[in-house]
Amino acid sequence: PLFDVAAAVVDHRTSGAKGPRVLLYVNMALSLLTAVGVAVAATSGIPDILRVWGAWAITAGLVQLFVAVRRYRLGGQWAMILSGGISTFAGTGFILMATGPKASLTGLAGYATLGGIFFLISALRLRQRAGKVN
Numbered sequence: 001p002l003f004d005v006a007a008a009v010v011d012h013r014t015s016g017a018k019g020p021r022v023l024l025y026v027n028m029a030l031s032l033l034t035a036v037g038v039a040v041a042a043t044s045g046i047p048d049i050l051r052v053w054g055a056w057a058i059t060a061g062l063v064q065l066f067v068a069v070r071r072y073r074l075g076g077q078w079a080m081i082l083s084g085g086i087s088t089f090a091g092t093g094f095i096l097m098a099t100g101p102k103a104s105l106t107g108l109a110g111y112a113t114l115g116g117i118f119f120l121i122s123a124l125r126l127r128q129r130a131g132k133v134n
Contacts, residue, residue: 047098047099
């Protein structure tokens with residue numbers, strides 16, 4: 001979630017006046033609250049961490065999907081659309097894992113890695129497009 005906050009801050013600074021900036025604020029607040037929630041949930045155990053992380057993945061994924069669809073004309077948004085959709089499904093999976101007998105945080109590593117790759121692809125595409133405009 002803290003990486004997501006940092007990415008949203010960079011996005012906010014580089015996106016200029018265009019785009020759904022309010023949703024970036026929502027994403028930042030949601031991710032900051034999740035970081036606190038994960039810290040609190042860590043005192044209760046892995047299932048609670050998975051529930052908090054899952055709820056964040058669903059809501060942040062929906063926000064990300066909405067922002068990417070609205071920015072589709074900027075180019076490079078296919079990665080963010082995929083990432084938002086995957087986050088929504090993965091979040092549901094994390095919540096379901098929390099109720100299972102073998103709740104584990106292993107899946108979070110793959111999720112975080114894939115999310116980072118999608119953020120990088122989108123950032124590179126937007127940077128490439130900005131270079132052509134200037």
